[in-house]
Amino acid sequence: MQFDNPVIHAALHARRRGFTLIELSIVLVVVALVVGGIVAGREIIANADARRMLSLRDQVVSAIMxxxxxxxxxxxxxDTATRFWPADASxxxxxxxxxxxxATCNGDGDGLIASRIQNIPSDSVKACYEIFRTWQHLANAxxxxxxxxxxxAPGPSSCYNQLGGVNVPRWRQGNNFIIEHVRVVNDAANAFFDDFSSHLMRDIWDGGSFPADLNSYGSTPAExxxxxxxIDDGKPGTGLFQTYQYPSPDCSTSTDPxxxxxxFSRTDRGCRSITNLKF
Structure with missing residues (x-):
């Protein structure tokens, strides 16, 4: 049976002819806009993170000075803090x-915040209290x-037990910071800045140095x-902004700075940042 209805014939012909160049162009433009929006969104996030880090670093250094x-x-x-504020217990x-x-305690007044030598436990005692008194003194002032x-904070046997908003300021979920003066000695397995001595602002995880769900805190290498x-040179082992080499799989591709x-092959959030405060 054959139909000669011109309306049906036109509809069947239109169905067979496919997309016109104009229609294809519109589709390509829409796809380009979507992809461009995703890329632009990532750039906006990266710029916002960089601005927050710069602002945080500048605010911290300014407050300390x-x-x-x-x-x-x-x-x-x-070592004179209790002249200005009540003394804490013990x-x-x-x-x-x-x-x-x-209520607070004095530091030892050696001109360094929580000065310690990496990997020398006997030198870590001071770090266990000055890193937290730092934020308390700044807030008291x-x-x-x-x-x-x-x-x-109470918890595992580590002087880095901390909770955002309790003994350290909270920067963002899972990322808090401590400040300490570190002299690194033969620590190439962990840090790039061997034989480096300065006050560092270190990113540590909420709940202690190594929470049970280690890879859910911190940042990805891409972040x-x-x-x-x-804000720096884009390299994990040089400049003022760095990361640690551990934990495995490493946050960097090499131990050579x-x-x-x-x-970038590592996608969990188990990496930490280290910022040299230059004093």
Whole structure:
């Protein structure tokens, strides 16, 4: 049976003819806009992260310098802190707790915050309290917002037990920072900055140095690279912004700082940042 209805014939012909060049062009434009939007969105996120890191670094250094000029000592290390604020219990090693307060302890006044030598346990005792008194002293002086306990949080046997908003400021979920002066000795298996001595702002995980779900905290190598490339040299082992080589699989592609790149094949959030504060 054959139909000669011109309407049906036109509809069948239209169905067979496919897309016109104009229609294809419209589709390609839409696809390009979507892809461009994704790329632009990533760039916006990278720029925002870089701005936050720069702002955080500048705010921290500024607050520390203002504190030093006002009190003639560094926060955390200040050996006259109890002249200005009440003394905490059992100074200087107050029992671990989760109680933000003004009561504090003095540091040892050696001009360095939590100075220690990496991988030498006997030199880590001071680091266990000055790293947390730093934030407490700054808050007590009104130079940063919040109130802090000044001591490590209860938990595993580690002087880096910390909780954002309790003994350290919270930057973003899972990422908090401590400040300490580190002299690295023969630590090439962990850090790039061997024989490097300065105050560092180190990214540590909420709940302690190594929480059970290690790879759910911190940052991915790609995230650190986006920040590094915006504020420094884009390399994990050189410049003022770096990462650690551990934990396995490494956050970098090599242990040689001259050739190391960020390891983009690693996609979990188990990497940490290290920022040289240059004082």
């Amino acid at each position: 203002v504190f030093r000029n006002k009190y003639n000592c560094l926060p955390g290390d200040c 100074c200087p090693n107050t029992t671990a707790n989760l109680v933000p307060k003004t 009104g130079l940063i917002s919040g109130q802090y306990s000044g001591v490590m 650190l690279y986006r920040i590094d490339s915006k 001259a050739t190391a790149e960020y390891n």
